[in-house]
């Protein structure tokens with residue numbers, strides 16, 4: 225006999241089935257004992273004799289039983305399996321459970337998040353968190369289907385790599401083989417995806433993990449996040465916007481049919497208007513905040529550079545690989561950097577930035593010039609980005625791309641309070657990883673192998 229998920233047995237009335245799961249609750253009426261059995265798919269009521277009363281809540285059990293239709297007056301309309309119950313023929317306790325450190329039958333918002341993350345494997349047992357994990361994989365599988373149907377190739381790129389600037393601090397990893405040298409974890413696969421365009425891949429995507437050592441903020445998961453990263457050759461800004469727009473609309477219609485997209489096609493707002501009218505570059509264009517309305521809009525024509533008072537240099541608003549708009553190249557020549565607009569496009573949803581991308585620079589001279597405007601010396605450019613400039617000298621297709629902040633997108637669609645609610649094992653906003661409490665000390669031997677001495681504070 226094969227193992228069924230609980231919700232698969234609804235139409236198996238009068239058949240014998242085997243189930244596995246957790247004891248969700250027990251109602252002991254002495255001679256008759258009722259148990260709600262839970263697996264990933266849902267709950268079902270079990271009925272048996274007093275032998276069941278030796279089970280405790282959250283024990284893992286195997287059940288052999290017969291599916292029975294409930295009499296009409298005992299149907300539970302709140303339960304997907306509410307029209308049936310399972311008469312237990314035999315059962316086995318596979319493991320016992322201690323009392324859980326917190327209740328998992330409620331939403332969990334009121335609980336201290338540190339405790340939830342310490343016991344994340346239990347926190348994920350609650351319905352709401354299961355639902356979030358369910359939608360996360362549903363959306364990702366639809367993304368893969370959609371992009372494959374448009375002839376994209378999924379290509380993975382290294383995690384141990386060299387710094388790629390996206391405006392944050394790098395996480396660095398010491399090398400044992402080359403003592404005193406370090407890898408950087410990628411802030412995004414930006415340079416690799418551009419190199420894949422040079423390689424002739426033409427349409428790339430990756431569900432990419434990005435690492436940015438930014439200061440803790442309450443509304444972020446610290447350290448890492450997931451992007452749907454896309455790059456295409458021989459396209460315009462409009463092509464990329466249209467692709468992403470179609471993908472998002474199709475997936476929302478399929479996976480979240482109860483949601484309403486406020487405006488299709490997504491309105492396009494230029495940066496200056498966004499700032500003037502909404503005072504932000506990620507406007508919320510809803511007039512009222514209905515929980516099922518998704519208001520997307522594109523923001524375009526960003527300035528290419530902004531002056532950093534702190535660093536006393538021009539920095540890229542998007543990243544340094546973003547092409548200036550053709551018609552603004554003259555300002556670049558004239559040194560009027562604040563007037564140069566970028567061929568950049570961001571996607572906002574209900575006031576959150578959920579994607580950003582650009583058409584890239586492919587002229588190695590222009591690319592070096594941009595690096596120099598941003599304060600890198602010629603020698604520095606060669607050392608840090610020589611590989612990219614060299615690649616561009618061997619026949620580079622015009623290309624552009626975008627990255628969708630997947631955690632954020634899901635958070636907004638699911639009306640969740642923070643991105644951490646849609647990630648299985650997020651770090652706390654203070655940077656401590658769930659369950660395993662990294663960062664942690666390493667042994668003296670490990671440090672010695674790496675040639676590293678720690679300065680104690």
Ligand code: ASP
Pocket residue numbers: 390411412413414454543580581582625626627
């Ligand atoms: N690499 C960019 C980012 O992570 C996205 C892009 O330009 O494709 O924001």
